[in-house]
Amino acid sequence: MRLRLSLAALAALVVGCAAPEPVIEPAVDPMPVAVASPEPEIPVYARAPAFAFADAADSTRVYGLDAFAGRFVLVDFWATWCGPCRAELPNLGRAYAAFHDRGLDVLSVSFDFRRTDIEPFRQSVEPMPWLHAWTRAGMRDSSSVALGVVRLPEAVLIGPDGTVRARSGQLRRDLLHITLEEQIAAEETARAR
Numbered sequence: 001m002r003l004r005l006s007l008a009a010l011a012a013l014v015v016g017c018a019a020p021e022p023v024i025e026p027a028v029d030p031m032p033v034a035v036a037s038p039e040p041e042i043p044v045y046a047r048a049p050a051f052a053f054a055d056a057a058d059s060t061r062v063y064g065l066d067a068f069a070g071r072f073v074l075v076d077f078w079a080t081w082c083g084p085c086r087a088e089l090p091n092l093g094r095a096y097a098a099f100h101d102r103g104l105d106v107l108s109v110s111f112d113f114r115r116t117d118i119e120p121f122r123q124s125v126e127p128m129p130w131l132h133a134w135t136r137a138g139m140r141d142s143s144s145v146a147l148g149v150v151r152l153p154e155a156v157l158i159g160p161d162g163t164v165r166a167r168s169g170q171l172r173r174d175l176l177h178i179t180l181e182e183q184i185a186a187e188e189t190a191r192a193r
Contacts, residue, residue: 042148044165048158049141051075053109053133056118063107063133070160072104072184074171076145078178079111080121085153089126091176096130099180103160103187105132111138111152160187 042048048065055061076092078085094107108128110118115134123126135141139149147156147169157169157179158164170179 040165042156042164044167045163046160048164049143049146051146052183053107053141053143056110056115056132056134058157059115063131065158065162068105068107068158069162070103071115072099072160072165072180072187073158074104074106074180075158076106076108076158076171077111077144077149077152078108079152080125081112082152086152088128088172091128091129091173093128095176096181098177099184100130102184104180104184109144110134135171157183159183 023190050065052064052081053064059192074092074095080086092106092108098102100106108130110132112134115136118132118134122132126168135144146153153172154168156164157166157171165183166179167173
């Protein structure tokens, strides 16, 4: 059992964070546990699925695709306990500062176990001056499933026309700024015509 937990922890560090469900192992039968296949990724330029995430501070306010019509929205899935998520936050902050006035909104969707963990983190560790949502169901939330979230950190960029423009690795590290610049510049050029 100890070896399996160590390998799971190592995998989480290498691949990203995931809040694994506890595995109850059978007492006699050591058959491997089947893992469900992730939802297929939404193709780039396909219509983004509808989603609904409750605001992290006010659960009566809900963010959906229509709230961002005419603007880019980067839906970023994270948690305060996820090391790779936390490491990405300064980069996300720089991107928000650089592109918000050019039509980018960021919606961070927290998979924290308690809604109350988010605000203290923002006040003491990383300000994150963009929109925040929270879902108790995490990766099992119907909107998370619809957006293809199978690990943390995860991100989906949705264009002003409601289509998926980029996801995952295209939206991390140095590629985040490159992808945002390409997408927003192309939209600005198209609008100028």
